[in-house]
Amino acid sequence: MSKLSRRSVLRGSIGLAAIGTLSRPFIANAANKTASVWWTQGFVPEEDASFRAMVAEYEKTSGNKIDVSIIPFAPIRQKIISALTSGDVPDVMSNYNAGLTIVPQNAWNDKLVDLTDVVDTQKSQYHPTALLASRYYNNVTKTRSLYYVPTATIVAPLHVWRSLVEKAGYKMSDAPKTWDAFWDFFKPMQKRLRDKGMRGVYALGLQPTTAGPTDGNALFHPFLIAYGGSRIVTGDGAPHLDDPQVKEAVIKALTYITAAFKEGYVPPGALSWNDADDNNAFHAKQLVVDLDYTISTELALYHKKEEYDDILTLGLPLDNAGQPIASQLGVAGAFIPKGAKNVEVAKDFLKYVIQPAVVNQYLKGGLGRALPAMPDLVKNDPFWLDPHDPHRAAYARQGMLEPTAPLYPIFNPGYAEADSQQVWGIAAADVIREGMTPQAAAEKALKRMSDILAKYPIAAS
């Protein structure tokens, strides 16, 4: 063994430095054709395998290299926020909820690359709501542009245990079609089921939670829209918080949700449920009906056929006047941060991903938990409307073929901050815990919303 001396250490260090310097041009050349991609981990392993296969195919056809990091849902959000804050970013970032908080605020601050040329390659294919969801306001350029490339969409269907409904002596075919009557239909089932020994069962999986990021807001907004408050923020980003119709809808939504809670039809813990808690409660048959994004509730039981088939997946009921309610369409997608080292390869990769045949194959790998952002795929590929799958067809119809509306943070990044602050969950808690009237809680929430939105003045666009 050679003896370590000061000179040998110095010689070794100089040698390493020389190798690094001489090889740098070759490393740089390879880097020119490499894009780093952070992608959200799929719900099932097949989804990740499907993504990797798509990447491999892209690498084969393009000659470029994609350096993929597949990261679970919660950590990727933290990683993306940290990266955007520090400026040490990958070339492509993707997250299911990015369109709700991360993209609106970073587009506002001019931190994202304009992706109009990417989205335009499939513009004719995209669902109009998905296309709307790719446009965000930039406060530096004072214009809206396309910063988010839709790769998938999600909506919130109703999930019902058919066996519990029948055990309570009811039939789903008797369920009313209008909003209040539909929810009220489940209430008497609670007592009947408890009388039959199901002590912990609750009729309604309404979750006025303040634990983020999404479920509390995902509950409130369908109620707001059902009661006529859809104009709370319009497509131009303008808030209409003083609109009497909006105010009335907010009060009605808070009234119904909090009354159901206080009457004992909602599990008390729902006030602090996180995104998985309602799924767990539903799977434990503690809820007769739940309103929750995606069909992950059902797919978690995909290999337990009896239970999988026992769940009924439904689109939203009509409003109280008998008119259809637009489901809010969440858009999952990808974006490129400014500071990305290889924007060209990143854009090329995204153009490849959103080709209808490619993205369809990828989403099918996820068992249909996320829908395509392109209605023709749903209409033309029998996978999506397969009558043999009791859930996927109802879900795909609700998301791509029935009325939909974008989420409000797309129109105004202030709404993204208000949603993150759980303004509506806090309003519900004010009624439930603090004894406020729904009117007072609504006034307080609208004032809070107004204060937050005031930080984001949007020029007419």
Place this chain on the structure above:
Amino acid sequence: MADAQLVRGHPGFPARPLSAPSKHKRARGGGLQRSEFVWAAAFIIPYAAVFLAFVVYPVVYGLWLGHDPALYAELLSEPIYQRTVVNTVLYVVIGVNLKMFGALLLSGLFMRRGWWVKGLLLVFVLPWAMPALPAFISIHWMLNSQWGLLNNVLWNVFGVDGPGWLDTSRWLALGAVIVSHIWKWMPFWTVILLAGRMAIPQELYEAADVDGATGLKRFAHITLPLLANLYLICTLLSTVFTLGDFNAVYFVSGGGPALSTHVLATLGIRNAFEIARPDLGMAAVMSALPLMIPLVIVLMRKLRTTEVQL
């Protein structure tokens, strides 16, 4: 005798008299020869680089992120912030003092002789030995009002529905968090104070016995004065740790119900990653500095105390 002392020989370092004038050229201050200086630098530089990259840089970056005074104005205008400050003070004051006082008393119990005391100590330190996250998540599940262990026991044994521990009441949820914190960390401080008690010379107790002092008098006049410095240092250390504690709150109550049990550490994370405002999150955490810095200064001073105390 200094002249006769030699620095111990070491590969690369020839033994030499301490005070002998060096024949080598001196390159730097501190009495190091140039060759010694190079070796010293070779050993220090990696550590210094790691320290700069992973300690100094993040701290400075954090300070820079939260440097804008407007952030603090925004923070103060947040309704949740004031409640969070109150929660933090309650959590630290009640949690630390109950925990430390309990540890002081229990360390006396564990001084007793007997195999059952040793067995009890073994069981008692288990919560501390357990990883924090699974422990707190388990407590969260146990306190679930619908299907948690505690309410199921209440139902099965007494036929009553237990309260919603974490559901609607801020005080029940904060109480659950404080109890969980004490359960997790009291064993550690008990063992530290036990070690302190064991270092008290037995002669002092024997002398006290001769003078007729027993029980409470022994505790008040021997144990307490001799443990006072250690107790104070442990309390200060625990206060610093608890001020930055994230796990107990986040995993037991999740800051709920309705955001009513957040402490500054969890609010900082919420602001940074749920609201996607890292600057506001950093401001929330940094707002604890006016309390944290005096604590650290007092702690440093206590650690320099040279009085004859344990």
